[in-house]
Amino acid sequence: MPFELLLPDEMAACDRRAIATGPFDGYQFMQRAGAAVAAIVLERFPAASRVDVLCGPGNNGGDGYVVAELLRRSGVDVAVYAEGPPRDGSDAALAAADCKVWPQPLAAFAPSAGGLVVDAVYGAGLARPVGGAARRAMESVRTAGVPVVAVDLPSGVSGATGEILGETFQAAVTVTFVRKKPGHLLQPGRTACGEVVVADIGIGEDIVAAAGATCFENGPELWKSRFPRPAVDSHKYSRGHVAVFSGAASATGAARLSALAAARAGAGAVTLLSPSEALAANAAHLTSIMLRKADTREEALAFFADRRPAAFVYGPGLDASAETGRLLFELIDRLPRPLPAVVDASALTSLAAEPGLLAGPFGGRAADLVITPHEGEFGRLFPDLRKIPSKLERARRAADRVEATVVYKGPDTVIAAPDGRAAINANGTPWLATAGSGDVLSGIVAGFLAQGMPGFEAACAGVWIHAEAARRFGPGLIAEDIPGELPAVLRDLLD
Numbered sequence: 001m002p003f004e005l006l007l008p009d010e011m012a013a014c015d016r017r018a019i020a021t022g023p024f025d026g027y028q029f030m031q032r033a034g035a036a037v038a039a040i041v042l043e044r045f046p047a048a049s050r051v052d053v054l055c056g057p058g059n060n061g062g063d064g065y066v067v068a069e070l071l072r073r074s075g076v077d078v079a080v081y082a083e084g085p086p087r088d089g090s091d092a093a094l095a096a097a098d099c100k101v102w103p104q105p106l107a108a109f110a111p112s113a114g115g116l117v118v119d120a121v122y123g124a125g126l127a128r129p130v131g132g133a134a135r136r137a138m139e140s141v142r143t144a145g146v147p148v149v150a151v152d153l154p155s156g157v158s159g160a161t162g163e164i165l166g167e168t169f170q171a172a173v174t175v176t177f178v179r180k181k182p183g184h185l186l187q188p189g190r191t192a193c194g195e196v197v198v199a200d201i202g203i204g205e206d207i208v209a210a211a212g213a214t215c216f217e218n219g220p221e222l223w224k225s226r227f228p229r230p231a232v233d234s235h236k237y238s239r240g241h242v243a244v245f246s247g248a249a250s251a252t253g254a255a256r257l258s259a260l261a262a263a264r265a266g267a268g269a270v271t272l273l274s275p276s277e278a279l280a281a282n283a284a285h286l287t288s289i290m291l292r293k294a295d296t297r298e299e300a301l302a303f304f305a306d307r308r309p310a311a312f313v314y315g316p317g318l319d320a321s322a323e324t325g326r327l328l329f330e331l332i333d334r335l336p337r338p339l340p341a342v343v344d345a346s347a348l349t350s351l352a353a354e355p356g357l358l359a360g361p362f363g364g365r366a367a368d369l370v371i372t373p374h375e376g377e378f379g380r381l382f383p384d385l386r387k388i389p390s391k392l393e394r395a396r397r398a399a400d401r402v403e404a405t406v407v408y409k410g411p412d413t414v415i416a417a418p419d420g421r422a423a424i425n426a427n428g429t430p431w432l433a434t435a436g437s438g439d440v441l442s443g444i445v446a447g448f449l450a451q452g453m454p455g456f457e458a459a460c461a462g463v464w465i466h467a468e469a470a471r472r473f474g475p476g477l478i479a480e481d482i483p484g485e486l487p488a489v490l491r492d493l494l495d
């Protein structure tokens with residue numbers, strides 16, 4: 001699977017296994033990595049008047065010596081600045097010995113106008129916050145605005161978490177090897193990387209597979225085998241019926257956005273369950289979406305028994321008081337059969353107000369439960385997880401705790417399943433930061449759940465398609481525009 005993201009220890013295991021099985025040794029892999037970076041430098045920055053290669057003491061620095069020597073042989077004006085010599089006997093020491101560019105101390109480096117910096121200071125081995133000469137180099141490059149090509153990761157970015165430890169370079173291009181790492185997609189690392197190029201250095205697919213990665217970059221490859229496609233003999237209910245709970249008279253729009261999105265995602269029928277005081281407001285704005293009065297839990301349960309929806313959305317526009325969360329549990333416990341559901345927005349705030357409700361497994365009660373907290377809601381729901389520095393790890397712990405798929409939203413949305421799988425989404429756009437876009441996402445995910453997609457796949461597909469629709473629309477996007485963009489995105493996926 002080309003979408004695996006390798007954690008640093010998984011990447012190190014791949015390196016070790018590849019070296020042990022041959023035919024390449026560690027230095028040959030380093031030469032291939034350096035050659036890939038040098039090729040990008042020559043291709044992307046042919047007009048650079050000079051290239052300064054900054055080398056650290058480990059193998060990332062080793063890649064840097066290979067880059068410097070290859071650029072020298074290509075006739076580039078190249079200088080090497082080193083933060084100490086590589087360890088004797090290491091692959092990096094071999095690379096330094098083969099490099100004919102004499103290294104100067106990193107402390108003597110100053111960026112030159114019209115030049116380019118190759119950042120080979122730290123990569124996967126980053127062990128502590130960046131300081132000293134490396135930090136000063138980063139600050140001076142940032143001030144001078146000189147472009148940077150980063151080797152593996154911008155030095156200072158954690159490959160595991162995307163955190164910046166101390167300081168980093170803002171790269172124009174980051175060349176990594178074999179597969180991306182979570183830190184290339186998680187913020188703020190993703191921004192520091194610029195464009196990410198993945199270079200093949202000859203580590204085989206079988207070796208990557210043996211690493212057993214459980215984190216992926218979200219994309220159609222991950223879920224298209226489970227993607228719903230209507231059968232020739234489908235009727236509207238067999239395509240999946242979604243129920244969406246509406247808020248009170250002054251808060252009905254959120255649920256309607258969800259309902260419309262569920263329909264556009266392919267649910268054959270969608271019903272809005274509305275308090276009587278909001279029926280008129282809802283009726284005035286609905287055409288293909290059905291409307292049913294539900295003032296009480298009993299009325300909602302009667303609808304579920306009678307019309308047997310395949311999934312429901314609970315949260316957008318609802319009251320954030322503790323009663324909303326209690327009602328959800330009563331509903332789930334009394335449903336005629338476990339149903340997939342998306343729990344979002346005010347329902348999450350409500351559940352956080354009464355932590356006891358979430359103390360035990362939540363999803364164990366529903367078939368496929370998906371919760372979609374943004375940063376604030378996540379922090380309120382799982383206050384003890386806030387101290388974990390990795391967003392990926394926070395999402396995984398939350399999914400394990402509540403036994404539900406967690407869509408932890410943001411510019412780097414993480415989707416985590418209770419079985420340990422996780423995906424990081426990277427096709428988002430800042431145009432999605434607009435009121436109501438989360439309500440649309442809930443509806444899309446519910447639409448896929450109702451069509452039989454399992455929770456993790458439905459959530460991953462929903463997040464990617466939602467972002468793709470917004471990206472295609474671009475400037476001026478408001479939540480109402482997203483459902484209308486879905487048909488074109490779906491057509492491309494189903495073709």
Ligand SMILES: NC(=O)C1=CN([C@@H]2O[C@H](COP(=O)(O)OP(=O)(O)OC[C@H]3O[C@@H](n4cnc5c(N)ncnc54)[C@H](O)[C@@H]3O)[C@@H](O)[C@H]2O)[C@@H](O)CC1
Pocket residue numbers: 015026029030031033056057058059060061062063121122123124125126127128129130131151152153177201
């Ligand atoms: N076979 C392999 O293992 C390959 C490794 N490759 C390169 O090797 C890199 C990993 O090499 P290493 O494991 O040697 O790690 P690094 O080169 O990233 O860094 C390790 C060294 O930096 C020091 N260090 C870490 N953080 C520091 C900080 N904040 N301040 C000061 N010193 C610090 C460590 O003490 C150690 O000496 C990858 O990122 C990649 O660029 C590539 O050559 C491809 C093949």
Ligand SMILES: [K+]
Pocket residue numbers: 060119120121122123150151152153154155
């Ligand atoms: K680097």
